[in-house]
Amino acid sequence: MIKLNPILQEFENQTDFLEFLRSRFKVFHLSNVFFRDLHYGVMQYLASKKKSVGYTVAEAVTQDVIVLMERKAILKKLDERTWLVDYPAFKAVRQS
Structure with missing residues (x-):
């Protein structure tokens, strides 16, 4: 099993x-x-977990989180800055 960076471990529970x-x-x-x-x-998520990271570090963490979510097929890359969310639990509910 791959050992994750301690900050990335906060994102192991992707549902959260x-x-x-x-x-x-x-x-x-x-x-x-x-x-x-x-x-x-x-x-904001890291701040809610009482973890403080700078803007640039957060960018690097975000790139790593995106890779994790792409591997789990939760995000599908559309272009360099856009992804499609493939997470059926988040289907919008239509109101009658």
């Missing part, structure tokens, strides 16, 4: 992180998400 993102941004199944949204989400 995704729920956190959804509480702050409009994140739905099959919606687009942008690097900067993920970046700010990572910074």
Whole structure:
């Protein structure tokens, strides 16, 4: 098993992180998400866990989190700054 950077270990529970993102941004199944949204989400998530990282470090952590989420097929890369969220639990509920 690969040993993760201690900061990246905060993102092992991807459901927790995704729920956190959804509480702050409009994140739905099959919606687009942008690097900067993920970046700010990572910074806020770490702050909620009492972990302080700088802007540049948070960018690097965000890139690593994106790779982890791509490997789990939660994010699908559309271009250099955009991903598609493939997370059926986040399907938007239509109201009648």
